[in-house]
Amino acid sequence: MDMRNRLLNVLGPLFGLFLFFAALWVLHRSTAAYHYRDIADAVRSVTAERLAAAILLMVLNYLILTRLKGICIASVWSRCRTKRSVR
Secondary structure, X not given: OHHHHHHHHHHHHHHHHHHHHHHHHHHHHHOOOOOHHHHHHHHHOOOHHHHHHHHHHHHXXXXXXXXXXXXXXXXXXXXXXXXXXXX
């Protein structure tokens, strides 16, 4: 069992490293047709209003997701308490 644990301790990080480099390879392949200058020009062409709207929507989305997570945790917590009191 000790040998198996050692093997898993080594293979886990190696698999994560493999996935990281696979993602880099896919990203390289998918962006090979684009030049850096084209991407920089496209980023510079974004207006301040659009950037502000994107940031506002991102913050709003974060707040909504945080609130939903709180509601879910409260719901699960209350169900756990009711099941404990029944026993």
